[in-house]
Amino acid sequence: MDRRSVIKHAGIAGVLAAGAAPAVYAQNNIRWRLASSFPKALDTIYGAAETFAGYVNDMTGGKFTISVHAGGEIMPAFGIVDGVQQGTVECGHTAPYYFHGKDETFALDTAIPFGLNSRQLTAWMYDGNGMKLFREFYADYNMVNFPMGNTGAQMGGWYRKPIKGAEDIKGMKMRIGGFAGKVFTAMGGVPQSIPGGEIYQALEKGTIDATEWVGPYDDEKLGFYKVAKHYYYPGWWEGGAQLSLYVNDKAFAGLPKEYQAIVTAAAAYAHTEMQAKYDARNPAALKRLVAGGAKVSPFPKSVMDEAYKHSMALYSDLSAKNPKWKKIYEDYSAFRKDANLWFRFTEAQFDRYMQSAKL
Secondary structure (H helix, E strand, O other): OOHHHHHHHHOHHHHHHHOOOOHHHHOOOEEEEEEEOOOOOOOOHHHHHHHHHHHHHHHOOOOEEEEEEOOOOOOOOOOHHHHHHOOOOOEEEEOHHHHOOOOHHHHHHOOOOOOOOHHHHHHHHHOOOHHHHHHHHHHHHOEEEEEEEEOOOOOOEEEOOOOOOHHHHOOOEEEOOOOHHHHHHHOOOEEEOOOHHHHHHHHHHOOOOEEOOOOHHHHHHHOHHHOOOEEEEOOOOOOOOEEEEEEEHHHHHOOOHHHHHHHHHHHHHHHHHHHHHHHHHHHHHHHHHHHOOOEEEEOOHHHHHHHHHHHHHHHHHHHHHOHHHHHHHHHHHHHHHHHHHHHHHOHHHHHHHHHHOOO
């Protein structure tokens, strides 16, 4: 059954009650452009935007179409906020922490070191205060935000040399996503900001010593294991990295109410589907990487402890300097405390048992 059929049959009772065809099919045709920060080769992250556009098209009977453009096609990968804010494109799909240079608060909408995991972040956004707080924040950028994808907890990256302790981080040139670079700098590292499509060449040429991206499925596609064999975990800076759909506020306000609801629903579906893809595809990819020579190891405790110390110091400093950060982080951190208390008794204990059982 196709998606239009699902929507049609699910809503038939409402249609019959109203005594008329759904109003959504009576609207004029609308054409939008969506700029992505990601290359087409990444069918997980880039693919979430295609899923979103497909559902919008199907649920409107082709009357609302959104063309999806990879990073660099109509604007740079890191130009999404400016493009959406200025109305160059109606919407964009990106990782908000790419824009922490505008305001560190952006990072809280993707991931911060030792932050919420994916389920906790979704809970905070949808049933906590996360969505409300970020709608207020993004109003200053003429944007309306929607969670649209999560990678789940990420791996800790690929390294040319083994990591034996925190001292090995000093002087290391590493491509590391957005906000985490602040902590990496405090640990003595040298963070590099490089779009996904350019990382392999930098690692191959030795311009960088290490890189992180997402996890086995995407990392295998990008080929990092061919030039750096040491694969560490976990990505303590991305316990659940969320992607966001940014929509120009005037463009969104100009949509009929039915279309606004469809945008919301399509983004929510793409949000769920992205992590489902990662959870389903990462296990086999990890096996292939190990078979290809990848050496998988946990970070030494000294690295984790050093990173945690610097992360907490950074958050305290930002709360003293940036009122926008402080407002959202205080709510975020309170939610994190309670969420981890709950997960300690349920998810974590269940997972530990199942992962030690002989299946």
